[in-house]
Amino acid sequence: xxxxxxxxxxxxxxxxxxxxxxxxxxxxxxxxxxxxxxxxxxxxxxxxxxxxxxxxxxxxxxxxxxxxxxxxxxxxxxxxxxxxxxxxxxxxxxxxxxxxxxxxxxxxxxxxxxxxxxxxxxxxxxxxxxxxxxxxxxxxxxxxxxxxxxxxxxxxxxxxxxxxxxxxxxxxxxxxxxxxxxxxxxxxxxxxxxxxxxx
Amino acid sequence: xxxxxxxxxxxxxxxxxxxxxxxxxxxxxxxxxxxxxxxxxxxxxxxxxxxxxxxxxxxxxxxxxxxxxxxxxxxxxxxxxxxxxxxxxxxxxxxxxxxxxxxxxxxxxxxxxxxxxxxxxxxxxxxxxxxxxxxxxxxxxxxxxxxxxxxxxxxxxxxxxxxxxxxxxxxxxxxxxxxxxxxxxxxxxxxxxxxxxxx
DNA sequence: CCGTTGCGAAACATGATCGTATCGGAATTC
DNA sequence: GAATTCCGATACGATCATGTTTCGCAACGG
Numbered sequence: 001x002x003x004x005x006x007x008x009x010x011x012x013x014x015x016x017x018x019x020x021x022x023x024x025x026x027x028x029x030x031x032x033x034x035x036x037x038x039x040x041x042x043x044x045x046x047x048x049x050x051x052x053x054x055x056x057x058x059x060x061x062x063x064x065x066x067x068x069x070x071x072x073x074x075x076x077x078x079x080x081x082x083x084x085x086x087x088x089x090x091x092x093x094x095x096x097x098x099x100x101x102x103x104x105x106x107x108x109x110x111x112x113x114x115x116x117x118x119x120x121x122x123x124x125x126x127x128x129x130x131x132x133x134x135x136x137x138x139x140x141x142x143x144x145x146x147x148x149x150x151x152x153x154x155x156x157x158x159x160x161x162x163x164x165x166x167x168x169x170x171x172x173x174x175x176x177x178x179x180x181x182x183x184x185x186x187x188x189x190x191x192x193x194x195x196x197x198x199x
Numbered sequence: 200x201x202x203x204x205x206x207x208x209x210x211x212x213x214x215x216x217x218x219x220x221x222x223x224x225x226x227x228x229x230x231x232x233x234x235x236x237x238x239x240x241x242x243x244x245x246x247x248x249x250x251x252x253x254x255x256x257x258x259x260x261x262x263x264x265x266x267x268x269x270x271x272x273x274x275x276x277x278x279x280x281x282x283x284x285x286x287x288x289x290x291x292x293x294x295x296x297x298x299x300x301x302x303x304x305x306x307x308x309x310x311x312x313x314x315x316x317x318x319x320x321x322x323x324x325x326x327x328x329x330x331x332x333x334x335x336x337x338x339x340x341x342x343x344x345x346x347x348x349x350x351x352x353x354x355x356x357x358x359x360x361x362x363x364x365x366x367x368x369x370x371x372x373x374x375x376x377x378x379x380x381x382x383x384x385x386x387x388x389x390x391x392x393x394x395x396x397x398x
Numbered sequence: 399c400c401g402t403t404g405c406g407a408a409a410c411a412t413g414a415t416c417g418t419a420t421c422g423g424a425a426t427t428c
Numbered sequence: 429g430a431a432t433t434c435c436g437a438t439a440c441g442a443t444c445a446t447g448t449t450t451c452g453c454a455a456c457g458g
Contacts, residue, residue, distance in 0.1 A: 011403075011456090011457090012401075012402050012403070012457055012458085013403025013404065013455080013456060013457080014404040014405075014455040014456050015456065016404065016405095017405070020404090020406095035319050037236060037238055037316065039236055039238035042444085042445055042446090043445075043447085044444085045445095047406095051406085052405090053405070053406040053408090054406095054407095054446095054448095055405080055406075055407090056406075058447070059405095112315065112318060113315075115314075115315065115374070116312075116314065116315020116316060120234050120236070158391050160372075160376060160377070161388055161391050162391065164368045164375075164376050165364055165391070165392065167367070167371050167375075168363075168364070168366070168367025168368040168371030168372070169363045169364040169367040171367060172364075172367030172370065173360070173363035176328075176332060176363075176366075177359060177362075177363050178359070188360045189360055189363075192356075192357050192364070193364065193392075210426090210432085211426070211428075211431070211432045211433065212425080212427075212431080212434065213424065213425040213432080213434040213435075214426070214433080214434075215434065215435095216434075216435070219436095241415060241416085242416075243414085243415060243416085244415095246436095251435090252438090253416095253417085253436095253437095254418090254419090254435080254436075254437090255434080255435070255436075257417070257418085258434080
């Protein structure tokens with residue numbers, strides 16, 4: 001049996017350059033990071049920024065949305081470690097991480113782009129949801145439910161509302177409120193919310 | 200003394216058509232309402248939708264951003280009446296109104312557009328701020344401060360955080376959460392928050 | 399060495415929008 | 429009625445991005 005990569009036999013010819021692919025995705029993120037919306041993003045600009053021929057882009061993605069979706073995946077920021085000792089501490093860690101995501105450079109722009117334009121790009125919305133929204137949502141939900149079990153939080157908590165409140169407070173304050181650091185902001189939110197959540 | 204409109208004498212020639220102006224602004228809002236971002240908005244499309252020559256638009260606005268800013272002003276939605284009897288009731292009224300703004304048709308699109316693209320258009324940001332954000336913020340703040348005075352809310356309330364929390368919860372839930380009606384959502388938010396805010 | 403495929407560069411035809419200009423006609427002042 | 433200004437329509441040249449094609453070279457399998 002000859003050399004194979006997988007079930008399907010290795011294609012003949014020169015293999016696609018992994019290097020070019022990364023350069024394209026990076027260039028895309030760069031441009032978004034500079035404040036470009038999807039509509040302003042041009043394949044030409046991406047190609048030129050990546051030092052790549054347009055052909056190389058068209059060969060891999062048939063439209064801009066697919067490209068942006070794949071670029072999103074590169075940005076993957078890891079979840080912070082949750083100690084699971086105190087609900088208050090865990091929430092503060094999560095909110096601080098969320099705040100950082102929403103404030104820091106390229107991440108920030110991509111975040112805002114995704115939130116602002118996902119309406120018009122369903123595939124982008126789906127990816128953003130399962131890549132950013134859902135993981136956060138589940139992490140927060142886990143903290144809340146553990147709190148309900150241990151009694152740190154009241155048992156009849158309205159989890160949906162609590163999630164919206166936590167997420168919303170961070171994002172809203174980042175976007176429209178003052179520019180506090182996350183380390184200052186997160187405890188303020190959590191503490192003021194907890195006094196209620198503990199009812 | 201001859202007929203005058205104001206201090207400066209009436210211009211000679213045909214006056215600008217008020218009708219055309221309204222049609223242009225309405226067409227702009229329509230297109231935004233159909234999900235167009237500022238970048239996708241073309242003067243040609245607006246002119247054609249408004250049944251107007253491009254000239255008529257260029258004569259009045261020198262760039263797209265100015266046009267959109269003026270269009271924003273048309274959308275002005277009135278604040279709901281605040282009874283001032285109970286903080287809980289007042290908050291529910293406000294959040295319900297905010298929810299309606301964020302959900303309903305054209306308003307919704309303009310809102311999202313403003314939130315998503317205001318970063319790139321400073322004049323738009325400024326207008327949006329003073330037209331939508333600040334009035335809401337002040338109305339909410341007034342309710343909170345009255346509550347602190349009457350004792351319905353604890354006196355050491357962190358108003359900034361409370362504002363971000365209220366606003367953020369509504370917007371976040373509209374954008375990413377389920378599709379409840381405002382009448383259901385607002386009390387859930389307010390009640391869960393109050394039990395905390397009342398300390 | 400040959401066939402195949404990817405590479406970057408460039409040229410290409412197509413189409414959209416731009417901002418300006420020109421047109422005949424309408425509205426208004428003097 | 430003359431001068432002025434706006435109207436909507438249409439045409440214009442300019443710019444830019446589109447997606448395709450062609451080119452000569454590079455990298456891989458057999």
